[in-house]
Amino acid sequence: MTDASSNTPRLTTSIIEPDPRTRRRNASERRFRAYGLAAIGTGIAALIFLVISIVSNGYTAFLQTYITIPVELSEQRLDPQGNRDPEEMARVTTFGYAPVLAMALQSHLIEQGIPMDGVNPRDLMAMISQEAPAQVRNLVLANPEIVGQTLDMEMLASGRIDGYFKGRVTLESAERDSNVSPAQLALAAAMAEAGLMDTRFNWAFITGPDASGQRPEAAGLGVAILGSLYMMIVVLALALPIGVAASIYLEEFAPKNRFTDIIEVNISNLAAVPSIVFGILGLAIFINFAGLPQSAPIVGGLVLTLMTLPTIIIATRASLRAVPPSIRDAALGLGASKMQSVFHHVLPLAMPGILTGTIIGLAQALGETAPLLLIGMVAFVREFPDAPPEGLFDPTSALPVQVFSWTQRADPAFVERASGATIVLLVFLVSMNLLAVMLRRRFERRW
Amino acid sequence: MSITKLTVSALAIAAVSATGASAQSRDNVQIAGSSTVLPYATIVAEAFGENFTFPTPVVESGGSSTGLRRFCEGVGENTTDIANSSRPIRESEIATCAENGVTDIIEVRIGYDGIVFASDIDGAGFEFTPSDWYLALAAELPVDGAMVANANTMWSDVNGDLPAQEIAAFIPGTRHGTREVFDEKVILQGCEDTGAFDAIMEINGGDDDAAEDACMSIRGDGVSVDIDGDYTETLARISANPEGIGVFGLAFYQNNTDTLQVATMSGVVPSVESISTGEYPVSRPLFFYIKAAHLDVIPGLQEYADFFISDDIAGPWGPLAAYGLVSDPELAATQEAVATRVTMGSM
Numbered sequence: 001m002t003d004a005s006s007n008t009p010r011l012t013t014s015i016i017e018p019d020p021r022t023r024r025r026n027a028s029e030r031r032f033r034a035y036g037l038a039a040i041g042t043g044i045a046a047l048i049f050l051v052i053s054i055v056s057n058g059y060t061a062f063l064q065t066y067i068t069i070p071v072e073l074s075e076q077r078l079d080p081q082g083n084r085d086p087e088e089m090a091r092v093t094t095f096g097y098a099p100v101l102a103m104a105l106q107s108h109l110i111e112q113g114i115p116m117d118g119v120n121p122r123d124l125m126a127m128i129s130q131e132a133p134a135q136v137r138n139l140v141l142a143n144p145e146i147v148g149q150t151l152d153m154e155m156l157a158s159g160r161i162d163g164y165f166k167g168r169v170t171l172e173s174a175e176r177d178s179n180v181s182p183a184q185l186a187l188a189a190a191m192a193e194a195g196l197m198d199t200r201f202n203w204a205f206i207t208g209p210d211a212s213g214q215r216p217e218a219a220g221l222g223v224a225i226l227g228s229l230y231m232m233i234v235v236l237a238l239a240l241p242i243g244v245a246a247s248i249y250l251e252e253f254a255p256k257n258r259f260t261d262i263i264e265v266n267i268s269n270l271a272a273v274p275s276i277v278f279g280i281l282g283l284a285i286f287i288n289f290a291g292l293p294q295s296a297p298i299v300g301g302l303v304l305t306l307m308t309l310p311t312i313i314i315a316t317r318a319s320l321r322a323v324p325p326s327i328r329d330a331a332l333g334l335g336a337s338k339m340q341s342v343f344h345h346v347l348p349l350a351m352p353g354i355l356t357g358t359i360i361g362l363a364q365a366l367g368e369t370a371p372l373l374l375i376g377m378v379a380f381v382r383e384f385p386d387a388p389p390e391g392l393f394d395p396t397s398a399l400p401v402q403v404f405s406w407t408q409r410a411d412p413a414f415v416e417r418a419s420g421a422t423i424v425l426l427v428f429l430v431s432m433n434l435l436a437v438m439l440r441r442r443f444e445r446r447w
Numbered sequence: 448m449s450i451t452k453l454t455v456s457a458l459a460i461a462a463v464s465a466t467g468a469s470a471q472s473r474d475n476v477q478i479a480g481s482s483t484v485l486p487y488a489t490i491v492a493e494a495f496g497e498n499f500t501f502p503t504p505v506v507e508s509g510g511s512s513t514g515l516r517r518f519c520e521g522v523g524e525n526t527t528d529i530a531n532s533s534r535p536i537r538e539s540e541i542a543t544c545a546e547n548g549v550t551d552i553i554e555v556r557i558g559y560d561g562i563v564f565a566s567d568i569d570g571a572g573f574e575f576t577p578s579d580w581y582l583a584l585a586a587e588l589p590v591d592g593a594m595v596a597n598a599n600t601m602w603s604d605v606n607g608d609l610p611a612q613e614i615a616a617f618i619p620g621t622r623h624g625t626r627e628v629f630d631e632k633v634i635l636q637g638c639e640d641t642g643a644f645d646a647i648m649e650i651n652g653g654d655d656d657a658a659e660d661a662c663m664s665i666r667g668d669g670v671s672v673d674i675d676g677d678y679t680e681t682l683a684r685i686s687a688n689p690e691g692i693g694v695f696g697l698a699f700y701q702n703n704t705d706t707l708q709v710a711t712m713s714g715v716v717p718s719v720e721s722i723s724t725g726e727y728p729v730s731r732p733l734f735f736y737i738k739a740a741h742l743d744v745i746p747g748l749q750e751y752a753d754f755f756i757s758d759d760i761a762g763p764w765g766p767l768a769a770y771g772l773v774s775d776p777e778l779a780a781t782q783e784a785v786a787t788r789v790t791m792g793s794m
Contacts, residue, residue, distance in 0.1 A: 093498045095759055130766070134497040169705075176568060177705040212489035213702075214770055291525050294477060295505050373509070376479070380489045382496055382503035383475065395475060395505045405508070408677040410486065410702040 054419050054426070060166040061420025064202035064217060065157040067128060067191070071104040072150040073140060084144040097133035098125060101155065114190050118183030127184055129156035131211065131218035157197060159216040159413040161188045165199045168416065205420060209382040210397065210405075216413035219406070221421055223381050227297050227396030228366060228428075230388060234301025235308055235365050240358055242305075243312035250313075251320045252342050271310035278307045279371030287375060294376035295395035297385070303371045308361040315357020319350040352443035359436040363429050369400040377401055399425045473524045476504035476751050480514020480531030481624060482677060483560060483696055484733050487767050488531055491755045494766070499754070501747030506531075511624045515736070519544035522740045528748050530736045533560065533624035541791070551739035551790040555752060556781055557761055559773040561697035561722040562628055562729045565707040567689040571610040573710035577728070579606045581637025583614045584671050586664040589646035597666050617684050617693040618665070620675035628731045629694060630663045633712075636728070638662035682706070697722065698771025722773040723763075730773065739790050752785050 018026070077100055081088050102125035109116055109124075116124070132155035140147060156162075160180035163169035165188075174182045191197040208220025254260045282303035286292045292299050323346045331341035372378055378401050385394035397405075403425065406418035478488055488506045496503025507514075511532040518530035519540060530536075536554070544552065564575060582605040587594040602609035619625040638644045639662075647658040665671050674681045674693075681693040682703060692710070697717055700707055709717060712729055721727040735755070742749050754760060756778060761767050763774045775781065 090498075090500075093759070094494065137497065173705040178701055179704070212493040213486040214490050214766060215493075287525055288520070291523075293473060293525060294527070295507070376477075376505075376507055378509070379479075379505050379507040380485070380492065381505050382493060395477075408482070408508070408679055410678065410699040412703060412706075 051426075054422050057416060058419025058421075058423045060168070061205055061416045061423075062202055063166065063199050064204070065162040065165050065197060065199045066154050067105070067157050067197050068152060068154045069105055069108045069196060070150050071101060071136070071153045072107075073136075073147050074100060075148045078140055079144070079147045084147065086141050086144050089144060089147075090141060092137075094130075094133040094137055097137050098128075098130070101125075101128055101132055101136065101153075104153075108196075109187075109191075112194055112196075114187070114194055116187055118181065119187050123181060123184055126179075127158055127161050127188065129158050129217050130215045131156050156215075156217045157188070159411060161185070161197075162199075162217050163413055164188055165192070165197075166416070168412070205417075206424065209384065210380060210402065211382075212380070213409050213411055213414075216409070216411045216417060219414070219417050221399065221402060221424055223384055224397045224399045224402035224421070225424070226385055226391075227300070227377070227381075227401075228399045230297035230385065230392055230396065231301040231304055231398060232362055232366060233388065234298060234392065235305050235362060236358070238302070238305045239308045239312050239361065243309050243358075244316055244354060246309075247313045247316035247320060248342060248347070251317050252346070253338070267310050267313055271314060274370070275307055275368055276370040276373070278303050279374035281306065282371060283374045293393050293395070295379050295381065296393050297377075297396050297398075298392040299375045300372055300377050300398065301392070303375060304365040304368060307368065307371060308365045311361035311364065312354075312358050315360070316350070316354045319353025319357070320346060322353065323349045349445060352439055352445075356436045356440050359432050359439070363432045363436075366428060366432070367400050367425065369398075369404050372398055372401055378405060380405070399428070474746055475502040476529065476745055476748050477507075477527045478504055478529040478531060478735075479507040479509055479517050479527045480529075480735070481511040481533040481733070482508045483511075483533040483624065484531035484557070484735065486698065486770060487557065487733070487772055488735070488755075490766055490770060491751070491760055494760065495747075495751055495754050499747065499750060501750065504529075504747070504751055510622060512622075515540050516543075518736060518738065519547055519549055521547040522549055522738065524744075526738075528738055528741045528745050529752075532734045532736065533731065534627060535732075535734060536736060536791075549738055549740070553737040553739055553752075553785065553788060554791050555735050555737065555756060555785055556732050556775055556777075557735060557756060557772070558733060558767065558775045558778075559722055559730045560733050560771075561717045561719075561727060561773060562625060562632075562731070563695050563697050563700050563717045564692055564710040564712065565685075565695050565700050566692045566710065567685055568706055568708045570689050570708075571612055572708060573602070573609060573692065574714065575609075575710050576606075576640070576713050577633045577637035578640045579609065579637070580616075580633050581635075581641060581643065581662070582606070584616060584618075584634065584665050585638070585643075585662065586666040587661065589643050589650055592646075592650060594647070594650060594661070600670070612690050614670050615688055615691040616671040617674050617681045617691055618671055619681075619694055620673040622675060624731075625694065625696070628729065632729045632731075634663050634665070635659060696771070697773070701771045719768060719771070719773050723776070732775075733772070737785075739788060742788065753782070756781050756785060 075082060077096060078092055079089050102121060105128065106121060106124055136153060160169050164185050169180060171182050171185055174180050174185050188197060204220050206220065207222045208218065209223045210220065211218040250260065282299055286299045286302055287294060327345050327349065328341050331345045336344065377398055379395065379397060381395050381397045385391035385396050399421065403418050403421045406414045406421060485506060485508045492504040492506050511534055514530040515532060515536060517527050520526050566573060583599055585597050588597050599605050600614060601611050602614055603611040618629060644658055644662060647661050651657050678695050678699040681695060685691045685693050700709055712727060715721050715727045717727045722730045737752055759765055761774055761778060768774050
């Protein structure tokens with residue numbers, strides 16, 4: 001008996017040589033680690049692919065090609081009455097300004113001795129953005145005294161010419177493209193060599209308003225960024241106090257009964273409701289019933305507030321629950337009222353968690369398009385809104401909406417713009433989430 | 448309780464802000480509707496904002512039906528002033544409008560839009576007739592007095608002159624106004640041209656409407672794909688499947704001639720010219736509708752409408768024609784009607 005029990009198993013176990021069972025357990029652990037690494041690797045690969053495709057498509061949106069030439073602001077064309085009265089001069093529309101710019105370009109090219117083989121005056125005009133006449137007109141109407149002078153003007157090049165310097169348009173594609181000819185591209189290359197054309201960083205992409213399908217080169221994100229900012233202000237001003245108040249009441253004061261259970265279930269459900277439903281609600285309540293204006297950031301903000309509230313309430317309640325009961329007990333034991341214990345002790349300790357939840361909720365709201373569709377914010381808006389609070393009622397667009405509408409435009413130049421807008425949106429989202437992580441790291445307390 | 452609390456507080460805020468909002472009146476024109484008209488409307492809105500002291504109008508997309516539904520919601524500053532539409536307004540929509548107090552509507556025809564068939568530029572070229580499309584896409588074809596499922600899989604099965612290439616069509620989904628035109632001017636036309644219409648009438652005993660429906664029912668076996676998104680989606684599908692043929696608007700094709708080649712229809716190459724002379728068969732008028740009650744209330748509305756159809760903009764040498772709109776030969780009559788505010792039904 002003692003032989004049998006001491007002989008066989010003892011011999012096989014050694015601290016140096018693992019037995020088969022240990023080996024199997026070790027192998028299964030290694031496999032699990034490999035699966036884990038593979039899962040993370042797939043995620044990272046997908047992320048890298050996404051970022052690379054967006055950045056490689058979109059970084060060119062931050063660059064733009066400009067033409068700089070001297071323009072003679074002829075009195076005969078721009079101020080036929082000759083009295084420098086801006087009101088009279090306003091009768092000359094942008095259609096009257098376009099030929100002035102084309103003629104200026106033509107005469108300057110002749111002066112510089114740059115050959116214009118195969119480029120007729122109409123093609124020459126098509127090389128300048130249609131935005132340029134409007135810019136010059138605004139300049140002239142603001143400063144009527146410059147009429148008659150010859151000034152150096154900086155104008156946007158048209159989308160196809162700009163695409164040539166960015167590699168989107170090539171001589172081969174121009175052969176088949178009805179909007180640009182190889183001769184125009186050759187001229188553009190000669191102009192760039194002579195220093196009349198250059199490609200540089202384009203602030204207007206971030207600050208300028210949207211533009212129509214005919215001038216992708218002028219389209220910018222200014223109105224959309226302001227619209228998103230206004231909406232976030234509304235969401236922050238409403239969702240944070242309402243959400244925190246609701247969670248404090250539910251967590252600290254409300255009795256635990258069937259009624260509060262139902263509310264709890266409903267809040268969790270609300271977090272999973274498709275966002276378009278909030279848009280339908282917003283249209284019915286805020287626009288049709290309350291009579292708020294369409295396309296306004298106040299309505300967008302209210303709709304997004306409803307959407308973000310569950311996220312904030314859930315996060316706030318979790319962080320309130322994480323504060324140990326001993327803190328409350330100690331406060332109560334020293335004679336503080338229930339409210340004093342909550343506001344003086346529990347809430348400050350829960351604040352980092354609440355802020356993190358709020359920022360994550362805001363980031364989610366920032367990227368939302370669907371609810372905005374129904375309240376008229378998926379729109380072409382060129383006017384900048386006023387400063388808040390009046391500006392909250394002015395029509396604006398929003399960042400994700402701008403991405404959406406640019407992907408639908410016919411001109412291929414909008415592909416780069418849509419990717420560029422996505423980069424801007426991602427930068428905002430990443431910095432908000434980073435802020436959330438930093439706040440948590442900085443203030444988080446463990447018990 | 449929290450839900451009611453949320454709604455109550457939201458309503459309270461809304462009510463407070465509404466009082467603030469009603470104090471300031473809307474000073475921009477608000478437009479919604481067809482995504483086909485959208486690019487033209489944005490071009491006009493942009494030029495309008497540049498050349499007038501009025502603010503640039505706000506133009507929303509969403510489709511003709513959505514635009515008209517919102518247009519018909521009533522009269523007042525929180526409703527739209529103009530609905531863009533790629534089809535004429537329907538009787539039922541006029542009735543809805545009237546119910547909600549929108550009685551005076553001005554119809555403005557801005558021009559014509561061509562519908563073109565295009566494929567990958569490096570693929571084979573196509574010369575279609577409506578019959579080819581009917582035979583390729585119909586769900587069932589009449590054969591010897593009975594309806595049988597469409598068995599054509601290659602373009603060469605349909606018409607010996609077409610290349611031996613698999614049929615893969617990307618056509619607009621039913622939510623698009625373009626689909627209606629495609630069904631009527633291509634599929635139904637082809638049905639009649641091939642004699643299938645009469646054959647179907649014989650089979651079903653002379654029921655006109657049923658025969659039309661049978662003609663226009665598109666096969667659902669994956670040969671034809673409905674595209675519910677925009678033309679950019681159709682373009683993406685064609686770059687993924689170079690054998691595919693897509694249905695586009697003329698303006699979209701003109702912006703993408705470096706990746707697409709256009710097919711002829713009944714021997715005619717689609718272009719602004721061939722559509723304006725009526726030679727190219729597949730085209731349709733585009734409209735916008737003005738709420739007459741808003742004309743003297745919303746600043747710039749009359750000016751915007753006048754500007755849209757002015758010769759500078761909608762004429763044959765204007766920016767809209769450059770973008771692909773086929774200008775209306777009767778533009779002068781439209782200008783007159785808008786200037787004198789002729790409403791629908793009063794003519």
